[in-house]
Amino acid sequence: MCASISGFSKLSKSKKIDWIVQTYFSNAEDAKRILKQYWNTNDKLQQLHDEFIENTITNYYLPLGVAPNFSINGKLYTIPMAIEESSVVAAASKAAKFWMDRGGFKTKVISTTKIGQVHFIYYGNPETLKSYFNHIKPQLIHDAKPITKNMEKRGGGILDIELRDKTDDIKGYYQLHASFETLDAMGANFINSCLEQFAKTFKGEALHFDAFTEEERDIEIIMSILSNYVPDCLVRAEVSCKVDELSDDASISGEEFATKFIQAVNIAEVEPFRAVTHNKGIMNGIDAVVLATGNDFRAVEAGIHAYASRNGKYSSLSHAKIENDIFSFWMEIPLALGTIGGLTGLHPLVKLSLELLHHPTAKELMQIVAVAGLAQNFAALRSLTTTGIQQGHMKMHLMNILNQFGANEIEKSALTEHFKSKVVTHSAVVEAINQLRMIN
Template identity: 55%
Template sequence: MGSKTISGFSKLNKVGKIKWIAETFFKDPEAVIKELKSYWYANEEKQRVLDGFSENTLSNFPMPFGVAPNFMINGKAFTIPMVIEESSVVAAAASAAKYWMTRGGFKTEVLGTTKIGQLHFKWFGDFSKLTSLTSAFRVYLEKHTDDLVVNMRNRGGGLTNLYFKDFDDQIPGVRQLILEFETCDSMGANFINTVLERSSDILYNFILDQESFLPHEKDYDKIMAILSNYTPECLVRASVSCPVSELGNFGPITGEKLAEKFKDAVDIARIDPYRACTHNKGIYNGIDAVVLATGNDFRAIESCGHTYACRDGQYRSLSFCEIKDGVFNFWMDIPMAVGTVGGLTNLHPIAKRSLEMLGNPGSEELMQIIAATGLAQNFAAVKSLVTTGIQKGHMKMHLMNILNHLNANEQEMNLAIKHFEKNRISFSEVRTYLESKRVNLV
């Protein structure tokens, strides 16, 4: 094997990159090259599009693309596309969807769609004097960014508000200009960042033009300009509700007992960060899967949600449960900045199909679909935890992964599936069972 460092890697063509990787890091480079190429699209145009998403692309990384049917959201039926590798997530979402379909379905509403950009700058002038000029600066800014904003404004979006924030008491001289935007069906990151970067020069010129500022107050230094992925005012609510008497029985557990235990579990996640972390991870099992399937940015959306979960100073559950007047209520408010035009939503071939499957929703409807999926996933997980336990269903779904890992053939798989319908599933027990059958089948 050669040196594990290289100069000019990015300048190699795709085959050259694969060849260097294979020959440098693997014992059988020819097999590795063949394997990586096997995941390329046969359609060269599709492969070229995917290669353009990122840098130093070698191959594609397949992920399961599944669906969860029977979602009733605001009286409308959906089959939800989901991209996720974790066993039982899609099945759990589908199970919760079917359960709530006969109990009123999911209710959702968008509470806000505001997105935020920040210009951070260092300025040692009189902050109160600057804030007194906010209205004048907005007029000045809108005039000098009109060419950037006109198309968004024609679609009903654009700049909706701006204000200044002072951090001088924490970092001397540091101030912020906050711009608030409506970006319609676009997630809007590129639009917001473009406006922000020009805003730096505009603010500097505005300060220079103000005769009321003293000479030292005209010293201005841009630090950085970028959108914030924390969008607490781009918010969607999802909820389910039914009389406790209609929850049904789960083996020996009555609906009344389920409601009580379920509420306790959610309340624990409200007060205990250790539980809240896993609780919210379950929510994002559902959310991330739909976000990926529709070509949106799951990292930004999840980062925002976790920030929102600790907005009062402690990390808490994103969902809530209440039992009032004999009615079970389960809901969450969650920030959700997504788009249905631009970015990968129009470029990724399966993302386009996912949106088509959902009826080509606008961004607000997609927010609601994703939130409902996250709530469904959370309901299914908590219900399992307080009834049968999480492992029974999870290991049943995980059985196929174990069998594949142990190179079981079709006959062995069929025998194992039947055997483990009534027996505890673990890796060691599946391996022991297979070994016994392989001896008997010889």
């Protein structure tokens, strides 16, 4: 029977586990065994993991794979990918090899501006507020100097602060809309600290601004927070080759492949139901690298999907065309990433992942991540428009099905061979393993 508990966070780890398994599981000892099975035998390393979040009871493992042969601006990379979905790493690797032989991926960072906002309510004269903002803006930047001085030494800091009138949306609603450069840090803590100082100065100094009436001085700060929508922190990734070099499959010409491929992209540009799945495939590649490098994949997801809707309709992130007999495939996406701070200096596998990538700067990581997404999208569209998505995906999924049914090594070997020439479906695998076990 489930029960509430007081003071759970103050319990030791072992006491937390005891309460969890005794309260929620029919076999408490078996549940405890599974939880402890995923602990690291290195106590120091386990303590590090325990302290990443609150109320830790165990570790949750994801496979960390690598996709080699990525040529990006003439430099070769092996890209780390943390993901549980079968076929993603294989597809990325296949796309990398395909494009390595056709000039590789070309990338560039378009801009790196990040955004934060102070949201506040003011019911007075808008012109007086504008006058106050112009008066106080230099002091907002000055009062944040203790926070920004180290960032400024490295070439970053506050870029600008604007006053934005949002009263058409909500009565009395205004923003201080600030832009930042945070260099190799994702910068969330830096930006939020600056915003909170802006809010403090903005509200406090209003009490002494002579042009305000008594009522106008009462500016109500609602919240101060960075935005994960970063449409001005953009990276572009692209590939191109001659149309007749595009296909390595004798059953389809380069021209036919390019035509079908572009049509598939065009459909995702105009049909939101297709665009969501199309972009999800891009995120398979992006999220896997973002997670492997210790960045915030939820923030990246939210910002990229918002960008896909920036014109009022959810649409494809990637685009394709043929011009002068050259096939081009590209995308521009917003990515706010960091290579210092957060988990990047704490998690041992994140450190290894960044070393594997030649210790990239934040700009370099933006380009690598964008390429992983474009490669994944190319591989998916290539399958969809030629053999169909299920053939390759289900072949990779075969091992998951076999593990689900407790197949031993002999059974795995026999069934892997059996399905080399057959379509993999869940029902077909179940039938095959049952028949094999009947024979044996």
